[in-house]
Amino acid sequence: NAGVMQNPRHLVRRRGQEARLRCSPMKGHSHVYWYRQLPEEGLKFMVYLQKENIIDESGMPKERFSAEFPKEGPSILRIQQVVRGDSAAYFCASSPVLAGDNEQFFGPGTRLTVL
Amino acid sequence: RKEVEQDPGPFNVPEGATVAFNCTYSNSASQSFFWYRQDCRKEPKLLMSVYSSGNEDGRFTAQLNRASQYISLLIRDSKLSDSATYLCVVSYSIYNQGGKLIFGQGTELSVKP
Numbered sequence: 001n002a003g004v005m006q007n008p009r010h011l012v013r014r015r016g017q018e019a020r021l022r023c024s025p026m027k028g029h030s031h032v033y034w035y036r037q038l039p040e041e042g043l044k045f046m047v048y049l050q051k052e053n054i055i056d057e058s059g060m061p062k063e064r065f066s067a068e069f070p071k072e073g074p075s076i077l078r079i080q081q082v083v084r085g086d087s088a089a090y091f092c093a094s095s096p097v098l099a100g101d102n103e104q105f106f107g108p109g110t111r112l113t114v115l
Numbered sequence: 116r117k118e119v120e121q122d123p124g125p126f127n128v129p130e131g132a133t134v135a136f137n138c139t140y141s142n143s144a145s146q147s148f149f150w151y152r153q154d155c156r157k158e159p160k161l162l163m164s165v166y167s168s169g170n171e172d173g174r175f176t177a178q179l180n181r182a183s184q185y186i187s188l189l190i191r192d193s194k195l196s197d198s199a200t201y202l203c204v205v206s207y208s209i210y211n212q213g214g215k216l217i218f219g220q221g222t223e224l225s226v227k228p
Contacts, residue, residue: 033215033216035216035218037156041220042202042218042219042220042221043159043202043216043218044218045215045216045217048214048215056214056215058215059215089156091158091159093216103147103149103161103164104161104216105161106158106159106160107158108157108158109157109158
C-alpha cells in the first residue's frame with residue numbers, strides 16, 4: 001500500500017509565478033489535509049478537504065492560496081503570484097477518518113523556494 | 116498563548132538516559148492526542164497516540180491528564196536513533212469527522228554516545 005505521495009519534491013519559482021503542489025492520498029483515504037512549515041517554525045494547518053468539498057480552510061491565507069480535491073485525481077494546492085515569504089515545506093496528510101480517531105499520515109512534502 | 120506548548124529544547128542526553136517531554140494544550144475541546152517525531156525537517160511520523168489511561172510502546176510511555184490539559188512522553192534507555200524533534204499534537208473533530216492537527220513547536224532531542 002503506497003503511502004501519501006507528493007510532487008514535486010522540490011519546486012523553485014521566481015516571484016510572481018504560480019506554484020502548483022500535488023498530493024495523492026493513501027489508498028482508501030478520502031480526507032486530505034495541507035500543512036505548511038516555515039523555516040525554523042512548527043507545522044501549521046492550512047486546509048482540510050474531502051472529495052469535491054472544502055471542510056475547513058481556516059488556516060489558508062486570504063489571498064493567492066487555493067486548494068481543491070476533485071472527484072478524480074490528486075489534491076492540488078495552488079499559490080498564485082508567489083512571494084519570498086511563501087518559501088516553506090508544504091506537507092500533505094491523509095486519513096481514513098474513523099469517528100473518535102484522527103491519525104493522519106504525511107507525505108514527504110514539497111519544498112518550495114521562491115527566488 | 117499558543118494552543119499547544121512544549122518544553123523548549125534542545126535536550127542533549129547520553130545514550131541510555133531517560134528523558135521526559137512535557138506539553139500543555141489550551142483547548143479543552145481537544146479529543147485526540149499524539150506524539151509525532153520529525154527527523155531533519157522531513158515529514159512527521161506518528162510515534163504514538165495518547166490515551167487517558169496512559170499507554171506504553173516499548174521504551175516509550177505517554178500520559179494524558181485531561182483535567183490539567185497536560186501530555187507527557189517518557190523515553191527510557193535512549194538510543195542514538197532517538198535523536199529527532201518530538202512534536203506534541205492535538206486534534207478535535209468537526210461534526211464527528213476528521214479535523215486539523217495542532218502542532219506544538221517541537222522539542223529537539225540529541226542523544227550522544
